[in-house]
Amino acid sequence: MSADKHLQSWQERFEMAEAMQPLLGKLYRNQGVEVMIYGKPLLNASTIEIIKAHRLVRRHVGEKLRLRESFPFVQALSKLAVKQCRVDIGKLAVNYWRDHTDVSEIESYMAKELADAIDHADDVAPRDVVLYGFGRIGRLLARLLIERTGRSNKLRLRAIVLRGGKKGDLEKRASLLRRDSVHGPFNGSVEVDEDNNAIIANGTYIQVIYANSPDEVDYTKYDISDALIVDNTGIWKDEAGLGLHLKSPGASKVLLTAPAKGAIKNIVYGVNEGDITAEDIIVSAASCTTNAITPVLKAVNDKYGIENGHVETIHSYTNDQNLIDNYHTADRRGRSAPLNMVITETGAAKAVAKALPELAGKLTGNAIRVPTPNVSMAIISMNLNAETSKDELNEYLKDTALQSPLQNQIDYTDSTEIVSSDLVGSRYAGVIDSQATIAEGKRAILYVWYDNEFGYSCQVVGVMQTMLGLTTLSLPA
Template identity: 60%
Template sequence: MWKVPVTQKPDQCLGEWIDREALAEAMIPLIGQLYRNNNVVTSIYGRSLINRSVIELLKAHRFARHRQADSHELSVHETFPLLKAMSELKLGAASVDLGKLAVKFKTDGNGRSAEAFVREELGPVVGQQNVGERKGTDVVLYGFGRIGRLLARILIEKAGGGDGLRLRAVVVRKGASNDLAKRASLLRRDSVHGSFDGIIHVDEEANTLTVNGNLIQFIYAKSPTEVDYTQYGISNALLVDNTGVWRDAEGLGQHLTCPGIDRVLLTAPGKGKLKNIVHGINHGDITADDKIVSAASCTTNAIVPVLKAVNDKFGIVNGHVETVHSYTNDQNLIDNFHKGDRRGRSAALNMVITETGAATAAAKALPELAGKLTGNAIRVPTPNVSMAILNLNLEKASSREEMNEYLRYMALHSDLSRQIDFVASQEVVSTDFVGSRYAGVVDAEATICNDNRVVLYVWYDNEFGYSCQVVRVMEDMAGVNPPAFPQ
């Protein structure tokens, strides 16, 4: 009878698991202290470690193998010493990717201790705890729909010690006598993104929600011009318009006439001369004089970082972008009148061909692509996660292996590592990308290369991934974007 060779014994496997659990458990208070006391946000290849459980920390380490060339599984034995060293260096505000830091320590440590390595790598923020004045920036959300509520979740998650972006108010039209309770319920429960990770207290009399200690004033108004935000103690605020009702400088400028509002960010493609910002690409174009800025669209944010990466190395002659996009609230649930072509047909029952301005908008963020791209979209019966198919003709020929390796490198080591993710699995489907914090995720197994022609498939969470990009633009506009390490 053939016997299966056994390399490990059950007790050994369990013992190793318990050991990893113990180390992950020891990491939790260190992560929390760095976050609350030092405003240091830790992650592993883009996966936030704030307020995570033991198993979630271990899964984040396991996930890291997909980002390594050798499929190496990151171990808590590698990250814990670095985290411990960080907790003892009185760090100033920073964003630290422990996964990348551990890999760099492994390859470039050169015999140094964890403490010596971390001290050098994080040198600019070592000893900077509570040095210099960091004042929180008030934030107002104008509208509380899909994007507004996700922005609220992210802002609350990133509140830290309160000297970054501080969500102070939400402006909506009153929809019912129990409006606030309904708004709280929608924030608490989400059919796509799951339950809110926190505690929400409702004060109907004061029209406030207290969410994980953050007091949020709900203001009921029918137009931007009728609100005086200073009455609520709000000043020099950054207002984020999620409604999409106004998309040009004139319409959005109404917000700037309100006492307490200093700058405005639109979560839709801007019209006219408004700057359309894709973080990671042209966020450096934001100046102190820019009072109104657009964060472009979810699709533009998904495709532009990948397009820039490809164009920088291979050159793009021309191409076509086809978006397979989840349906949105703009479409009808069942057939009914709609002013837009085809959008009146049931979103839940049909694939619907519609237009997209993403290809044209890409040139606003990346002018070298002007006139080179066409685009179209197909709305499909899924509630979230979309895909952009980039069919490109290149100046330089490439192979599938070369293209994938290059994009993997860009996802790991470039300035676009917060925008581009990379997955090499033949089993992933759209729901696997719900909650992705990246602008777009390159599906390596779907890449097609034929001489000078390449077809790339890019997944994106058109709600949450886009919202993360919006918050990054907000941080830049407010001047509260901490340095990222390793550099």
């Protein structure tokens, strides 16, 4: 292919991706339809991201999906009365082109494949969400909730609760939402309403409430009712502490974005969210590390069985460490985080058993905090009940990441060049680095990357949806 033909091909793909964008936006905003390509969400995707999503199809099926082949499916979808569902046009298009050679039957094919979602009853009322705390996880959750803004959105961010603020606090909070040193600028517009103590982000009106205790707020004063309170502070971790939220008028359920103590259910979305019942009013989304390793451990245990193992976490430093050497109540954490590797404890290995009881007592764990601001790695060393090899184990994990019910939690890379900064913004709970896999006989070691901020926040949103009964039909099955 000549240089001109390469450029012409790129131009055609770019223009096709641009033509998709308004259709994708309208489908979500007006009908609640999220469009994906083999699990890759296209909501608010740029033209380049749409093109990249098409290129990734080769990983799944061994062949290209061209934009000119998928675009008719987006057009056909926009003509159907499909509501409140996720539609994978990548899978639909690949399946169609295997048996057809022209576009004449696409609309009838789509109508048949998406019959369960056509005129789907939209009888689930939107639910109010309050973020209690607005640190690293709180702000990323805000970004994820705001990107879903639209008439059909069921998770509505109504307020954030902070400790009593000083003069200028509101603008500083807005600025932290607007700009992020790790995750980049906010995708849109952030304004401040000083008179009403609110932040307006992409049209989402977010009331800012100041309080020093979870039971001090009357949410009904702000027209907030039956709300899910997402506690990002990490201060209260047991039923007595988290239960204080439920004393505030307008609050109905609480989700903790940290490991919980006592009998509170620790949920890893994709693994045990089915354990959540309508009666559960306080739930934990476990930790970022537990979310990263549990889906992988489940996949391995399901096929090979795990006799025992050890998890070593190479974890980016966090806000509970000191920037420079100073007093800290915890061992070693008082030493400068940007200058030292710091050995510390992690309860993630033991916490796995709360989501995956069959591994109770089989895992140990430790952690090393390292001088990077985000993206961590779990090194999982296991003794298995059945023999395997590096190639066999990788092939199984690749198939798990692409085709299984865990495909939204586990990603897989075979790159020989990938490093931690490449995983910033990953929406997966964990990413298997296949080049580092070690397996021989019944012994296996896996290296799992994870964005301990953004990937974890995506998992938290899944738990939020489950707690509120906002499950979404995914097609094709």
